[in-house]
Amino acid sequence: MIGDENELIEHRLGKLNALRAMGLDPFAIERYDRTDMAGEILADSEGYGEKEVSIAGRIVSLRPMGKAAFAHVVDSSGRIQIYIKSDTVGPDVYKLIELMDIGDIVGVRGTVGKTRTGETTVFVSGFQILAKSLRPLPFGKQKGEQEWYGLEDVDTRYRQRYADLIVNPEVMEVMQKRSLIIRAIRQFLDAEGFIEVETPVLQAVAGGAAARPFTTHFNALDHDFHLRISLELYLKRLIVGGFEKVYEMSRVFRNEGLSTRHNPEFTLMELYQAYTDLEGMMDLVERLFGHICQTLYGGLTLTFQGQTIDFTPPWPRIPLLEGIEKYSGVKPEEFATVESAKSAGERLGLPMEKENSIGGIVDKIHEKFLQPKLIQPTFITEFPVDISPLAKKDPANPSMTRRFEPYIVGQECGNAFSEINDPLDQRDRFVQQAKMRASGDDEAHPMDEDFLRALEYGMPPTGGLGVGIDRMVMLFTDAPSIRDVILFPQMKPETK
RNA sequence: GGGUCGUUAGCUCAGUUGGCAGAGCAGCUGACUCUUAAUCAGCGGGCCGAAGGUUCGAGUCCUUCACGACCCA
Numbered sequence: 001m002i003g004d005e006n007e008l009i010e011h012r013l014g015k016l017n018a019l020r021a022m023g024l025d026p027f028a029i030e031r032y033d034r035t036d037m038a039g040e041i042l043a044d045s046e047g048y049g050e051k052e053v054s055i056a057g058r059i060v061s062l063r064p065m066g067k068a069a070f071a072h073v074v075d076s077s078g079r080i081q082i083y084i085k086s087d088t089v090g091p092d093v094y095k096l097i098e099l100m101d102i103g104d105i106v107g108v109r110g111t112v113g114k115t116r117t118g119e120t121t122v123f124v125s126g127f128q129i130l131a132k133s134l135r136p137l138p139f140g141k142q143k144g145e146q147e148w149y150g151l152e153d154v155d156t157r158y159r160q161r162y163a164d165l166i167v168n169p170e171v172m173e174v175m176q177k178r179s180l181i182i183r184a185i186r187q188f189l190d191a192e193g194f195i196e197v198e199t200p201v202l203q204a205v206a207g208g209a210a211a212r213p214f215t216t217h218f219n220a221l222d223h224d225f226h227l228r229i230s231l232e233l234y235l236k237r238l239i240v241g242g243f244e245k246v247y248e249m250s251r252v253f254r255n256e257g258l259s260t261r262h263n264p265e266f267t268l269m270e271l272y273q274a275y276t277d278l279e280g281m282m283d284l285v286e287r288l289f290g291h292i293c294q295t296l297y298g299g300l301t302l303t304f305q306g307q308t309i310d311f312t313p314p315w316p317r318i319p320l321l322e323g324i325e326k327y328s329g330v331k332p333e334e335f336a337t338v339e340s341a342k343s344a345g346e347r348l349g350l351p352m353e354k355e356n357s358i359g360g361i362v363d364k365i366h367e368k369f370l371q372p373k374l375i376q377p378t379f380i381t382e383f384p385v386d387i388s389p390l391a392k393k394d395p396a397n398p399s400m401t402r403r404f405e406p407y408i409v410g411q412e413c414g415n416a417f418s419e420i421n422d423p424l425d426q427r428d429r430f431v432q433q434a435k436m437r438a439s440g441d442d443e444a445h446p447m448d449e450d451f452l453r454a455l456e457y458g459m460p461p462t463g464g465l466g467v468g469i470d471r472m473v474m475l476f477t478d479a480p481s482i483r484d485v486i487l488f489p490q491m492k493p494e495t496k
Numbered sequence: 497g498g499g500u501c502g503u504u505a506g507c508u509c510a511g512u513u514g515g516c517a518g519a520g521c522a523g524c525u526g527a528c529u530c531u532u533a534a535u536c537a538g539c540g541g542g543c544c545g546a547a548g549g550u551u552c553g554a555g556u557c558c559u560u561c562a563c564g565a566c567c568c569a
Contacts, residue, residue, distance in 0.1 A: 005556075006505090006506075006541080007506095007524085007540080007541060008506055008522085008523060008524095009539085011523070011524070059534080061532085061533045061536050063531050063533080063535095064528090064535085065527095065528055065529065065530085065531065065534075065535085066527070066528040066529060067528080067529045068528090068529035068530075068531085069529090069530045069531085070530075070532075070534080072532090078510075081531085081532080083529095083530070083531085085529060085530095087529070087530070101523095102522080102533090115530050115531075115532090116530045116531090117530075117531080117532070118532090119530095119532070121530090135506085135509085136506045136522070136523080137506085137507090137522095138506065138507050138508095139506085139507065139521085139522070139533080151507070151508095152507085152508070153503095153507090153508090153564085154564075154565070155503090155563070155564050155565085156507095167507090257497095260566090351569075354569095375526080432546090491563090491564090492562090492563065492564090494563085
């Protein structure tokens with residue numbers, strides 16, 4: 001979009017043309033061999049002696065002073081000062097300083113030393129501009145006493161994440177941590193003997209969660225497909241097929257709104273383990289979160305938004321209705337019928353007009369009264385059957401299921417259950433869901449005959465777990481918004 | 497979906513009861529061979545988110561729209 005060029009861009013184009021006229025077209029350069037990274041030099045500034053180093057990176061500050069100049073160069077390892085003196089590089093090379101801008105990519109040769117004030121600096125013997133920055137970086141805020149900030153406008157930050165990354169280095173740090181977390185999850189699961197698989201993103205029936213899917217048309221098959229909303233039903237097909245410990249960590253898509261905790265495409269990790277149950281999954285969750293915390297912070301505690309969170313097992317296990325009674329006063333018996341549950345909800349001041357299922361009301365009261373109290377890691381267990389169409393019923397109380405959700409800092413961090421492996425029960429649940437769908441609940445679970453056929457071949461007793469990776473990364477990076485942990489969050493397209 | 501707030505220079509923001517469009521930073525010109533996002537002197541830079549309306553006159557008031565933030569559903 002260099003059509004909207006202004007004076008600033010005009011000047012930089014002029015400098016580019018001057019470089020080209022001198023036979024120094026930066027964009028003709030294909031390669032620059034580096035001997036060292038900025039971070040390595042800063043870490044061992046005494047160890048370089050007279051050795052010549054070559055570094056490359058982006059100019060982020062420039063202080064020319066007549067016939068000498070200071071600048072800072074940033075590469076992926078850090079930021080180092082360079083000092084260029086006309087006497088050293090010769091007047092012809094020094095002239096290039098006039099054609100250099102903050103934002104340019106440069107290659108620098110020189111020796112390592114310290115300036116009078118003690119800052120480790122590369123004393124330049126030669127340099128070249130490797131790429132010209134034509135568009136000024138969104139630097140330049142002064143606030144109070146000489147404090148500097150980069151880009152703040154969140155709209156621009158998300159739409160131009162490339163500029164955000166240059167100007168706000170903490171974004172890069174969060175994304176590096178995200179990579180460490182994902183690696184730690186894979187290490188943990190590999191060590192536990194899990195096999196990572198890939199299942200279809202395009203699905204004729206999008207099930208495994210209560211959410212609206214995105215729909216797309218498959219031209220060759222002349223059929224509408226959905227983008228998956230979960231990984232569950234294909235992974236359980238694999239358990240039927242003989243995999244005993246299997247997982248997938250990948251993107252799923254839900255056609256819903258955006259918020260500080262929701263992005264319509266997000267990363268989900270689901271795992272399934274044959275011959276174990278809910279309690280086996282709780283044990284695994286405790287160890288998984290503990291492993292990640294150890295890897296990142298060397299212990300079992302971290303700070304999130306000022307609160308200290310302790311992952312030391314065992315985490316408390318609280319049945320959902322017990323927790324609701326404790327924090328809202330509503331007794332479990334009140335959830336016996338939709339009518340009594342509704343009046344309990346109304347008593348608490350919650351809008352109940354649209355509610356027509358016990359599970360929905362339980363969920364709403366939970367969200368408002370119990371969930372915000374669950375700061376330290378806690379397992380909430382025993383969810384109503386009508387909002388848990390894939391979880392085994394509790395033999396002691398068939399209106400509830402053998403399901404749990406872990407909560408940390410008031411946020412749901414996962415979902416797990418003893419999986420239904422009775423194809424007859426599963427069919428009944430799907431039929432129930434179909435009725436809910438028919439009465440207007442478009443997030444009710446769709447019928448999936450192929451999945452039922454798989455269960456009919458026989459699936460071992462199985463424990464399953466799903467964890468939203470983006471929310472997990474928020475927790476481990478102290479990020480208040482999901483957009484802080486997603487490089488390119490979903491936005492409405494620009495209209496210009 | 498509802499409410500509140502926001503959108504002015506590259507960035508961050510002022511702009512009074514409606515009366516010439518402002519600041520800091522960065523940019524440009526000049527000076528300066530150890531600076532700390534230097535310093536000194538000078539100079540440019542605007543479709544005030546878009547469209548309509550009220551008015552002699554709108555950045556400012558009204559309406560609609562677009563995009564965003566926060567809260568609620």
